[in-house]
Amino acid sequence: MPAAPAATSNGRPTEPHKSWKKVNEERKALKRQRKQEKLLKELQQAKEAEERIAEDASKPQSKANPNPSTLSIAVPGSILENAQSNELRAYVAGQIARAACIFRVNEVIVFDDVGIATARETKRSYEPEAEGSSTGTVRSSSLQLARILQYLECPQYLRKYFFPLHKDLKYSGLLNPLDTPHHLRQQSKFRYREGVIVDKKAKEGQSYANVGLLNDVLVDKAIEPGVRVTVRMDPASETSRKQRGTLVSPDEPRRETGVYWGYQVRIAHSLSEIFTKSPYDSGYDVTLGTSDRGTSIHEVPSRSYNYKHMLMVFGGLQGLESALANDEKLTVDDPELLFDHYVNVLPRQGSRTIRTEEALLIALAALQEKLQPEVADVETDLSDLLPKSEDTGVHVRRDVLVSKKQKKRKLVEEEIPETPAATETPAPKPAPKIARQTANPFSDPSEISEKTAPADIDDDFEVVSSSLVPGTKKLSGSDDDLSRFD
Numbered sequence: 001m002p003a004a005p006a007a008t009s010n011g012r013p014t015e016p017h018k019s020w021k022k023v024n025e026e027r028k029a030l031k032r033q034r035k036q037e038k039l040l041k042e043l044q045q046a047k048e049a050e051e052r053i054a055e056d057a058s059k060p061q062s063k064a065n066p067n068p069s070t071l072s073i074a075v076p077g078s079i080l081e082n083a084q085s086n087e088l089r090a091y092v093a094g095q096i097a098r099a100a101c102i103f104r105v106n107e108v109i110v111f112d113d114v115g116i117a118t119a120r121e122t123k124r125s126y127e128p129e130a131e132g133s134s135t136g137t138v139r140s141s142s143l144q145l146a147r148i149l150q151y152l153e154c155p156q157y158l159r160k161y162f163f164p165l166h167k168d169l170k171y172s173g174l175l176n177p178l179d180t181p182h183h184l185r186q187q188s189k190f191r192y193r194e195g196v197i198v199d200k201k202a203k204e205g206q207s208y209a210n211v212g213l214l215n216d217v218l219v220d221k222a223i224e225p226g227v228r229v230t231v232r233m234d235p236a237s238e239t240s241r242k243q244r245g246t247l248v249s250p251d252e253p254r255r256e257t258g259v260y261w262g263y264q265v266r267i268a269h270s271l272s273e274i275f276t277k278s279p280y281d282s283g284y285d286v287t288l289g290t291s292d293r294g295t296s297i298h299e300v301p302s303r304s305y306n307y308k309h310m311l312m313v314f315g316g317l318q319g320l321e322s323a324l325a326n327d328e329k330l331t332v333d334d335p336e337l338l339f340d341h342y343v344n345v346l347p348r349q350g351s352r353t354i355r356t357e358e359a360l361l362i363a364l365a366a367l368q369e370k371l372q373p374e375v376a377d378v379e380t381d382l383s384d385l386l387p388k389s390e391d392t393g394v395h396v397r398r399d400v401l402v403s404k405k406q407k408k409r410k411l412v413e414e415e416i417p418e419t420p421a422a423t424e425t426p427a428p429k430p431a432p433k434i435a436r437q438t439a440n441p442f443s444d445p446s447e448i449s450e451k452t453a454p455a456d457i458d459d460d461f462e463v464v465s466s467s468l469v470p471g472t473k474k475l476s477g478s479d480d481d482l483s484r485f486d
């Protein structure tokens with residue numbers, strides 16, 4: 001019969017004496033049991049997480065914000081043919097790109113308003129697989145305009161991957177930069193970045209992307225090198241120094257933050273193709289033609305253009321009438337009948353004609369207060385991301401345009417030792433009058449030589465093309481990429 005527990009001074013029964021061996025065994029058993037419970041809990045959690053992921057994947061993608069309304073503009077490529085020199089052709093293209101960005105245009109359509117190619121203006125093939133087909137060729141001027149528009153829209157650090165040296169881009173290094181928010185500098189901090197998948201080994205199901213930072217970012221999908229991507233940057237991890245990111249749709253930065261994220265470029269072979277090849281499922285719901293024969297803009301009530309996908313079409317030298325006459329598919333004879341609205345944006349113009357690149361700025365500015373997007377952009381404070389005027393990158397171009405002679409002279413000056421006479425000069429010299437350095441690379445060279453530069457400055461300029469990087473091979477797989485067209 002087991003001994004009855006002995007009573008203590010407070011009356012409670014005491015445990016019978018246990019050997020150390022038994023105590024240890026009991027502790028070990030308890031530990032084992034706790035370990036098992038922990039493992040079971042972890043298993044349960046992992047199972048629940050897996051179920052959640054599967055559930056998310058099976059659900060239709062729920063977006064936090066709806067896609068905002070879009071603005072598209074169409075301009076004829078032939079406007080480049082009217083420019084007097086190759087430099088000016090490029091400059092006109094740059095003006096279109098600047099106007100598009102200033103007014104947050106989402107799509108630029110370059111269309112052919114002439115149709116038949118003359119001997120002077122040949123058509124070029126731009127889709128290798130469509131050789132011989134009429135849709136595979138396009139006017140040279142349209143192709144050049146589209147190419148420059150794409151080049152300027154591409155963040156600088158990605159251009160070497162997508163734009164090999166090409167004669168269409170010969171002067172694009174001199175054009176004014178777009179300075180859009182998605183052209184992020186290395187030190188800029190923003191949730192999204194444009195990038196390119198690089199040829200670097202990563203774990204299965206992952207790849208590395210160059211997003212313009214010092215180090216490549218590890219992204220969550222295995223994609224072939226050379227593809228342009230939009231990356232949502234993961235917050236910096238405390239445990240790992242490796243920067244990670246998630247690949248997202250190029251629409252997401254604008255949709256989620258309201259930031260302007262550049263424009264898409266599309267080529268249309270005719271006026272009609274502007275409408276029929278719209279990238280939006282429902283097409284353009286509000287269309288506007290521009291002409292000095294249109295209705296005065298002053299008759300258009302404020303906020304009266306309520307739109308999901310707005311399209312504004314601009315004509316070339318001969319206007320939209322001629323573009324319509326040159327279209328084989330369209331049967332109407334008055335361009336006014338083609339559009340929901342046909343508008344004169346400057347009824348009391350003081351010049352007989354307004355050029356297309358000028359009309360673009362006037363129209364986009366004048367029409368601002370007539371627009372009422374159905375889904376407006378979400379509003380965020382972007383002051384950190386887009387510092388104002390002092391940060392426009394102008395000095396970069398000055399670095400580019402340094403004449404070899406100027407460089408040499410500067411070197412010589414630096415090498416000349418200070419003469420005693422010079423050091424003894426008592427009065428401080430008045431600051432040298434520096435002739436204003438013009439940002440316009442196309443100013444009359446004779447004028448420059450008189451004021452500032454050595455006599456042979458014109459042929460001595462060293463233009464550093466930002467598109468020249470040896471050893472880059474793979475281009476984007478995207479159909480919109482014009483860099484692969486020749």
Ligand SMILES: C[S@@+](CC[C@H](N)C(=O)[O-])C[C@H]1O[C@@H](n2cnc3c(N)ncnc32)[C@H](O)[C@@H]1O
Nearest residue numbers: 290291292314315319320344345346354356359
């Ligand atoms: C050189 S103009 C063509 C000439 C023609 N007088 C016209 O407006 O149709 C080139 C383009 O600039 C635009 N444009 C010129 N003046 C305009 C105006 N007053 N209002 C709206 N658009 C204009 C039109 O898109 C036009 O097709």
